[in-house]
Amino acid sequence: MWRILLLSVLLLGLATPVRAEDMPWQACHGAVGPAGPVLSDCHPIQDFVDPQGRELWIRSAVSPPTDARPRVLYMAGVASSEAWLNGQRLGVNGHPGASARAEVPGRYQAIFPIREVVWRPDGNMLVLHLSSFHGGLRFARPMSAIEIGPYPYPGRIAPLAVTFVAAGALLAAAFGFGVIHAMRRTGSSLALAAMAGVASLQAIVESLRTLFDYSYPLHAWRLSTIWVLAATFAILLVTYVAARFLPKARGLMVGLALGVVAATALLPGFDAKTVWALILGVALAAVPAAAGVRRRIPGARPSLAWLALFLALALAFPRWLADLSYFLLAAGLVLPVLMVEVVRLGRDDRGREAALTRAVSRPDRLTVASARGVELVPTAEILAVMGADDYVELRLVGGRSLLHAARLDSLATQLPASFLRVHRSVIANLAQVQRLERDGDRWWLHLSEGAPVPVSRSRQPALREALDVPLPVAVVAA
Numbered sequence: 001m002w003r004i005l006l007l008s009v010l011l012l013g014l015a016t017p018v019r020a021e022d023m024p025w026q027a028c029h030g031a032v033g034p035a036g037p038v039l040s041d042c043h044p045i046q047d048f049v050d051p052q053g054r055e056l057w058i059r060s061a062v063s064p065p066t067d068a069r070p071r072v073l074y075m076a077g078v079a080s081s082e083a084w085l086n087g088q089r090l091g092v093n094g095h096p097g098a099s100a101r102a103e104v105p106g107r108y109q110a111i112f113p114i115r116e117v118v119w120r121p122d123g124n125m126l127v128l129h130l131s132s133f134h135g136g137l138r139f140a141r142p143m144s145a146i147e148i149g150p151y152p153y154p155g156r157i158a159p160l161a162v163t164f165v166a167a168g169a170l171l172a173a174a175f176g177f178g179v180i181h182a183m184r185r186t187g188s189s190l191a192l193a194a195m196a197g198v199a200s201l202q203a204i205v206e207s208l209r210t211l212f213d214y215s216y217p218l219h220a221w222r223l224s225t226i227w228v229l230a231a232t233f234a235i236l237l238v239t240y241v242a243a244r245f246l247p248k249a250r251g252l253m254v255g256l257a258l259g260v261v262a263a264t265a266l267l268p269g270f271d272a273k274t275v276w277a278l279i280l281g282v283a284l285a286a287v288p289a290a291a292g293v294r295r296r297i298p299g300a301r302p303s304l305a306w307l308a309l310f311l312a313l314a315l316a317f318p319r320w321l322a323d324l325s326y327f328l329l330a331a332g333l334v335l336p337v338l339m340v341e342v343v344r345l346g347r348d349d350r351g352r353e354a355a356l357t358r359a360v361s362r363p364d365r366l367t368v369a370s371a372r373g374v375e376l377v378p379t380a381e382i383l384a385v386m387g388a389d390d391y392v393e394l395r396l397v398g399g400r401s402l403l404h405a406a407r408l409d410s411l412a413t414q415l416p417a418s419f420l421r422v423h424r425s426v427i428a429n430l431a432q433v434q435r436l437e438r439d440g441d442r443w444w445l446h447l448s449e450g451a452p453v454p455v456s457r458s459r460q461p462a463l464r465e466a467l468d469v470p471l472p473v474a475v476v477a478a
Contacts, residue, residue, distance in 0.1 A: 023060045023146065025049060030057030030129065036087035037127045049143045051079045051130035055098045059127045062148055064119045072151040073112040077143035078216045079132040080106035086125060088118045094216075100133035108216040109209065114148070136220040140268050167203035170196045191240040195233055202229040223270040230274045231261045234281020241285040241307075245292025245300050247388040257284050275318050282311050297403065366415070368394065368404045377402065379416055383432050383447045387425035395450055397432075420466050422455045430466055 028042040039059060049058060062085075065071050073083055073090060080094030080103055090113070094106025132142060177193035205225050208214065214222070238257035242250040257280075264277045286307045292300025365376045377394065386393040387408040394402045404411075412421050422428045422445055432447045436455065443460065444452035455463065 023062070025058045025060045028057045028059060030127070032129075036084050036089070037129065039127065048141055049130075049146065051077075051132045052135055052138055052142050053133065054131065055096060056130045057127070058130065059125055062124045062126045064121065064124055065150075069150045070116070071114045071148055073114060073126070074145055074147045074149055075110045075112070075143075076108060076145040077132075078108065078135040078139055078219050079130045079142065080104060080216070081110060082129040083112045084127040085114060085118050086120055088115075090114060090118075096129045096131035097133075098131070103131050103133050105134045105215050105217050107213050108219050109213065111151075113151070132216070134217040136217060137224070139220075163203050163207055167200045167207070170200035170203065174200060188240055188243055191236055191243065195236045195240065198229050198233045198236065202226060202233070205229065227265070227270055227273045227277065231264065231277040231281075234261050234277050234284075237281050238284045238288075241303065242288040244288070245295070245297050245303075246288035247391075247393075249288065249291075253284060253288060257281060260284065275314070279311065279314050282307050282314070286311065295403075364416075366394075366404075368402050375402070379419070379429075380431070382415075382419075382429055383450055384429060384453050385411055385415070385419070385427040386453070397449065399450065420459075420463060422453065422459050422463055424456065426453045426455075428453055430463075433467065436460075436463070 025045045026042040027045050028039040030037050030039045032038070037057070039057060042059065045058065049056075073085075075081055075083075075093065080096045082092040082096055083090040091110075092106075093110035093112075095102075095104035097103035126148070128146070135142070174193050174196035177189050177196060181189040181193055205222060208222055235254070235257045239250070239254050242253040246253065260280050261277050264273045264280065267273050267276060286304060289300055289304035289307055293304055364379055366379055366382065368375045368377050377396065381397045383395045383397060385408065386395065388403065391403045392406055392408055392411060394404055396402065408421075408425065408427065412419075412427055415427065418431050419427050419429055428445055428447065434446045434448060437444045437446060437452065443455040443457065445455045445463075446452045
């Protein structure tokens, strides 16, 4: 296990794929002879070392060490491999072959120790035998590391520590939002629980290369899973921010996010897919957050500031985004929201108790907690109450509207008998009703002013009975 951890820490610093110019590689025809590999017809490799779908023999001259520290050959990539230095076999990872049947898949990461006696003062030749017939997807950059370095390699533990801490914190946040959803049944808490859960799951998948010495065919599945989780997180982020700050456009924003984020699957390279899925998701989420700032909705300003900061850093340092900052985004955004939600839950409970007390003494008034403060709204001036996730929108006489920090279900029991729920997201003031209109398969209730509100088929009988008179019905040709 410690060798896997060491190699994984090393490969965090070897993020660039192996190009031919990194080491002067030559591709050859090769075979294993009694004294080691026998190579012929060698020619320089001009691009990336790519053994996918073929058997590949390559060689490169390497310099001897300048100190007494032991050296090893570090390798990472979607290939089985076998290595020789100066004709001495260093080791084998799986078993390279000329076909899928002949090849035994190796591990994605491998370490080949180099004995000190193998080195020559000069003329050291490294030979690799590679093949990759079981990779599944075709990678644009199949080999991420071929490096001779000191052993043990000076590791960078900090990124791994951040990843593990973030994963634990996000799991705790997912549990916390799950509890809030069980208590309040709001869409925002469910979206936040899903966001935290997806982010923690991706942290775990990102760490698999450190925790599990997996066979190279699993690498394509791992990278595909990372992209899917990043895309899911981006869509959930847009869903939450739109529901929180721009509920009327939530469907449009979510549909746009689904299309735009899914399109990143067409980009070359998994790093590009993951980075742009997150960048596009954050950019789309910033739109409803900006709308919330204009409408002075609590929490919109810090959310927009965080999204804008993340977007600026992501565009400036895309490799940093792919390696680490996704976890910082998730933890930095979700965890503060969890604390705010817990505080708001307590305040809302106290506010509801106070509102009920005032409602008993003033049955003709509704105490509305909005961004402007607390306002007593005469119930006779309320045309309709529209659901908006954690909030409701009160449509008032005169074209005014107010956002109220309450749930539609609780208001349905607090409002006078002249109010009736005509749709799962609408409560209408029956005193303001003018007519019921049919438009194709949909029904609309026209009030004394403003746009009509939808009526569910299942709630029409209760509506007619509550009015106690035949309601004029207008039919509009579809």
